[in-house]
Amino acid sequence: MTRNPFYITTPIYYVNARPHLGHAYTSLVADVLCRFHQMKRQETFLLTGTDEHGDKVVQAAKAEGENPRTYVDRISGLFRDLLPRLNVRNNDFIRTTEPRHMAVVKHVLQKIYDRGDIYFSEYEGLYCFGCERFYTEHELEDGKCPDHETEPERIKEANYFFKMSKYQEWLIDHVQSHPDFIRPSRYRNEVLAFLKDPLEDLCISRPKSRLEWGIPLPFDDRFVTYVWFDALLNYVSALGYPTGERFLKFWPHAQHIVAKDILKPHGIYWPTMLKAAGIPVYQHLNVHGYWNVDKSKMSKSLKNVVDPLVLIQSYGLDACRYFLMREMVFGLDASFSEEALVARINSDLANDLGNLFSRTLTMTHKYFKGRVPETAPGARDKAGFHLEKAARETISEFEQAMASFAFRKALESVWEFINQMNKYIDVTAPWMLAKEPSQRDLLAAVLSNLMEGLAIVSALIYPVMPDTARTMQKHLGLDPRERFFELDGLGSFSRIRPGTPLPKVISLFPRIEWKKTRAESAEAAPHGEALKPVKPEIDLEILQKLDLRIATILKAEAIPGAKKVLALEVDMGEKRTVVAGIAQHYRPQDLTGKQIVLAANLKPAKIMGVLSQGMLLAAVDGGKPVVLTVDQPVKPGTSVT
Ligand code: MSP
Numbered sequence: 001m002t003r004n005p006f007y008i009t010t011p012i013y014y015v016n017a018r019p020h021l022g023h024a025y026t027s028l029v030a031d032v033l034c035r036f037h038q039m040k041r042q043e044t045f046l047l048t049g050t051d052e053h054g055d056k057v058v059q060a061a062k063a064e065g066e067n068p069r070t071y072v073d074r075i076s077g078l079f080r081d082l083l084p085r086l087n088v089r090n091n092d093f094i095r096t097t098e099p100r101h102m103a104v105v106k107h108v109l110q111k112i113y114d115r116g117d118i119y120f121s122e123y124e125g126l127y128c129f130g131c132e133r134f135y136t137e138h139e140l141e142d143g144k145c146p147d148h149e150t151e152p153e154r155i156k157e158a159n160y161f162f163k164m165s166k167y168q169e170w171l172i173d174h175v176q177s178h179p180d181f182i183r184p185s186r187y188r189n190e191v192l193a194f195l196k197d198p199l200e201d202l203c204i205s206r207p208k209s210r211l212e213w214g215i216p217l218p219f220d221d222r223f224v225t226y227v228w229f230d231a232l233l234n235y236v237s238a239l240g241y242p243t244g245e246r247f248l249k250f251w252p253h254a255q256h257i258v259a260k261d262i263l264k265p266h267g268i269y270w271p272t273m274l275k276a277a278g279i280p281v282y283q284h285l286n287v288h289g290y291w292n293v294d295k296s297k298m299s300k301s302l303k304n305v306v307d308p309l310v311l312i313q314s315y316g317l318d319a320c321r322y323f324l325m326r327e328m329v330f331g332l333d334a335s336f337s338e339e340a341l342v343a344r345i346n347s348d349l350a351n352d353l354g355n356l357f358s359r360t361l362t363m364t365h366k367y368f369k370g371r372v373p374e375t376a377p378g379a380r381d382k383a384g385f386h387l388e389k390a391a392r393e394t395i396s397e398f399e400q401a402m403a404s405f406a407f408r409k410a411l412e413s414v415w416e417f418i419n420q421m422n423k424y425i426d427v428t429a430p431w432m433l434a435k436e437p438s439q440r441d442l443l444a445a446v447l448s449n450l451m452e453g454l455a456i457v458s459a460l461i462y463p464v465m466p467d468t469a470r471t472m473q474k475h476l477g478l479d480p481r482e483r484f485f486e487l488d489g490l491g492s493f494s495r496i497r498p499g500t501p502l503p504k505v506i507s508l509f510p511r512i513e514w515k516k517t518r519a520e521s522a523e524a525a526p527h528g529e530a531l532k533p534v535k536p537e538i539d540l541e542i543l544q545k546l547d548l549r550i551a552t553i554l555k556a557e558a559i560p561g562a563k564k565v566l567a568l569e570v571d572m573g574e575k576r577t578v579v580a581g582i583a584q585h586y587r588p589q590d591l592t593g594k595q596i597v598l599a600a601n602l603k604p605a606k607i608m609g610v611l612s613q614g615m616l617l618a619a620v621d622g623g624k625p626v627v628l629t630v631d632q633p634v635k636p637g638t639s640v641t
Contacts, residue, residue, distance in 0.1 A: 005045065006037040007250035011258050012049040012094060012234050015075035016060035018541075019082045020298060021336060022259065022291050024308035025324050029257055029288065029407070031088040032325060035463035036402045039487045045250045047238050048083070049094035050076040053214045054227040055132055068213050072097060078541070085309060087317060087466055094238040096215075096230055104237035105230050106218040108277050109204075113219050117163045117276045120220075123203060126152035132227055134203055160205040160223060167272035168199040174271065180284060182267050183405075184331035187260065187287040191267040202269060204229045232270045236279065254282040263287055286405055289333035306336060310540050318465035319345045319509060325407040325464050342514045349509035352418050353457070359425055360450040361475060361505045367434050372451065372477050373444035374498040380452075383428070383445035390420055391456045392491040398460050399487060407464070414460045421453045448496060451476055455495045459485055468508060477502045547601035548617070548640035550630060551576070556588035562608040566591070568616065572598055573637025579612035582625050597628045597640055 010026045013019065027048055034044040052072040061071035072095075080093050094101060112118050125134040130148035144151050172195050175181050175188060182188040205223035206214065214224030235254065239247035258266050263285075271281045290297070293304040312320050323341045326348070328334035364373065394417040401410035424446075433443040458472035462485050473480065477500035551572035559567050559579070566588060568578045578598065597617040604613045618625035 003040065003042045005043045005250050005253050006034065007045045007239075007254045008033055008047070009235050009254070009256050010046075010048040011256075011262060012051040012096065012231055013079050014051050014056065015072050015079070016056045017300070018075060019079050019308065021306035021308050021311070021324075022298060023079070024082065024086055025291060025328070026257055026259065026288070027083060027088045027090075028086060028321055028324055029330070029405075031086070031090075032321075032407065032463045033402075033405075034089065035466065035485075039459070039462065039485050041486060041488070043249075045092075045239075045246065046088070046090045047092050047094060047235065048079075048088075048090050049092070049234055049238070050079050050096070051227070051231045051234075052076060052095055052097045053224075053230055055129065055211055055213075058211070058213045069097075082308065085312065085317075087321070092238050094234045096234060100240075101234060101237040102215050104241055105215050105225060105233050107242070108233055108236075108273075109225060109229070110218045111278070112162065112273075112276045115276065115278075117166065118160055118204065118219075119163065120158065120160055122156070122158045123161070124154065124156040125203075127155045128152040132206075136200065138197070157207060159203045159207070160217060160220070161201040162204045162229070162273070162276070164202045164269065164272050165199045167275050168195060170275060171195060171268065171271055174281065175267075181281075182263075182285045182287065184287065186331065187263055187267070187285075190263060194264065194268065199268070202226075202229075228265045228269055229273070232265065232273060235282070241279070252280065252283075255284040255286060256282055257286045257288065259288050259290060261290070286330070288330050289328065291328070292333055292335050294337050295335055307540060311341075313540070315341060315345060315512070316509075318468045319349055321464055322349060322411070322461075326411045327408070329408055330405040339514060342512050345509060346511050348415060350511045352415060352422065353461075354507060354509045356418055356422050356425070356450075357454060357472065357475075357508050358505055360447065360454060361502065363430050363434075364447050364451070364502060365505060367430070367443060368447070370502050372496050372498050372500045372502065373448050375444045375448050376441045379441045379445040380449055380493070383442060383449055387421070387424065387449045387453050388491070388493045390417055391453060391493070395456070395460065395487065395491050402463070411461075411464065414457060417453070418457060421450055425450065448498070449493075451496045452493045456490060459487075459490055471506075471508065475503055475506065545601075546599060549573075549598050549600040550595055550634050550636060550638040550640065551578075551598045551600075551614075552636045553591045553594050553596060556586075556591040558583065558588060559608045559610060565608055567610050570596070570598065570614075571636045572600060572614075573635075576613040577610060578614045578616055579607040579610050580616040580618075582616070582618065582627065585624055586627070591627075594627065595630050595633060595636075597630075 008030045010030050013023050030046050030048065034046045037044050050072070057072060058068055061068045064071060066074070076095055083090055083093075109118070123134070126137070126140070127134050128145040128148060128150070130150065131145060135145060135152050140146070140152070172192070175192055175195070179188070182191055204226045205217055206226060208216070208222055208224055211224055214227070215230050217223045217225055235256065236247065236251065239250055241247045241251070256266060266285050274281045292298065293306060296302060296304065298305050308320070320341070323344050326344060327340065364370070394413050397413040398410045401407070401413065428446045430443055430446050433439040433446065454472060455476050455478060458469045458476070462469035469485070476496060478495060479497070549572045551570035553568050553570050554575070555569040557567050559565055562583070564581050564583050565579050566583045566586070568580055568591065570576050570578055599615040599617065602615050604611055606612070617628045619628065
């Protein structure tokens with residue numbers, strides 16, 4: 001039987017800000033779904049990318065003192081590089097500034113224009129520069145743009161319009177006759193409510209005099225196209241519309257994931273654009289809620305934007321993936337806090353799953369010399385617990401939940417199974433059975449049942465925690481060549497191989513001690529005093545650019561005529577000269593042999609006539625430099641992280 005391909009997209013992210021937790025979440029959902037559909041032996045295609053045209057990008061580039069081209073390359077790179085760090089396996093990454101995309105936008109515009117659905121007209125309206133779009137009075141809140149809370153400006157200009165109104169009846173009918181076209185239903189209802197009022201035609205151009213950073217209209221190059229008309233087409237341009245093989249294979253199965261902020265462009269503009277262009281509409285629009293931080297919206301001004309890289313570095317990737325998928329009910333808003341993340345890691349991962357895993361394997365090592373136990377025929381069935389039946393029920397619940405984006409429910413059903421197994425250990429008390437030689441068969445059966453159950457758990461958690469799934473399988477002695485990550489037949493209890501030697505037991509998820517953040521400890525400090533950071537906060541990315549190395553001082557010399565600095569000859573895998581301002585506090589002969597920390601990628605600079613290739617780090621205590629050294633000797637050139 002050939003199964004339908006699965007095509008899923010994330011929004012293409014604006015490059016006017018760097019990636020944060022919200023972007024990471026949407027991309028993760030797409031990855032989790034692809035992995036799940038791969039388990040169902042479907043061919044999958046995950047598309048993501050960046051949205052790079054428009055006023056906002058030009059402004060952001062200006063603010064950083066860069067030209068738009070260099071700027072978009074840099075920020076787009078941040079979004080692209082985040083994906084492997086999240087273990088998101090995208091099949092393509094589309095950028096709206098790529099020729100392959102721009103060609104499709106022009107092609108579609110021309111097609112719709114030729115069909116008579118794009119016309120030229122004078123328009124006067126209320127324009128929000130932040131949103132880059134016109135607003136109707138009706139959409140404003142207290143006369144202000146609901147997103148930017150600023151009053152829009154009244155502007156009058158001639159522009160091109162797309163006859164969106166012509167497709168209103170068709171769209172209402174389509175949404176009504178395809179109940180899961182937009183899901184969950186609250187968002188479908190929102191779109192239907194919006195469609196109760198007459199749709200206005202969509203202004204799809206901006207005069208070049210106002211905006212140059214866009215795709216020129218093929219039929220009038222005095223104008224560039226409106227960002228949404230440009231951006232939405234990425235979903236087909238990346239597949240090689242109109243004749244590309246990927247387009248023909250995947251487009252009929254297209255599903256999009258977006259958050260509620262961009263429901264209207266995806267639920268209204270996009271289907272009507274597709275209809276006008278004669279392209280079949282997508283299958284599903286899946287809409288999730290917003291991640292808030294400690295109940296408020298993430299925003300630069302509130303300084304509460306969560307950097308996913310910092311998070312995974314502190315807590316581990318799989319733990320973060322688990323938390324995000326377990327915590328948010330798809331469709332509703334969720335609140336992020338590190339405290340909640342730590343609580344989940346400790347209870348679900350370290351306690352429930354981690355303990356089950358280490359208890360089972362520790363006992364197997366202890367009682368069966370580290371090998372998968374041999375069991376007498378029929379013994380496992382008699383071992384008093386219908387684990388196999390429970391596993392089948394779990395798999396079916398899991399599959400249903402995953403197929404309907406109910407990730408929390410899917411994980412809950414797996415955890416229920418995990419806890420059934422934890423109870424099974426308590427009830428069967430293998431440590432008691434181990435004391436009775438006559439119970440040896442039963443002991444082997446109990447531990448085998450547990451290992452078999454864990455093998456199933458490893459497969460079910462795979463979409464959400466792929467690395468953990470593989471680690472578990474290795475430690476259960478499963479054959480990595482076998483296709484464990486398939487749902488078909490997963491419920492059969494015959495995966496473990498008696499006699500297989502098992503690797504040393506490890507702890508899957510060590511418990512985390514929750515330390516108060518700086519802000520919280522400041523509140524708790526008896527004198528209300530917190531340690532003030534000396535310099536403004538920076539992004540991890542900036543710190544990561546610093547190449548710190550250990551170097552051994554080979555020779556230190558005074559520089560004639562220089563009172564404050566010494567010239568140091570150091571070995572950091574290669575020989576270098578460094579000039580350091582420590583002459584008034586260190587004698588050259590005391591420095592030889594010391595291992596120091598060197599900022600190794602600093603631009604070389606001439607100091608007192610000597611070329612300094614790096615900078616030595618020192619703590620400055622009351623004006624006196626104290627050279628940083630290492631606790632024990634390390635190889636010169638070792639990097640400091
Ligand atoms: N460029 C447009 C999308 C064009 S798609 C044809 C855009 N970009 S964006 O950078 O603003 O990304 C918005 C998307 O990022 C949301 O729809 C969602 O997927 C994700 N998120 C951004 N902030 C978020 C939260 N706080 N919470 C959850 N997801 C959020 O809109």
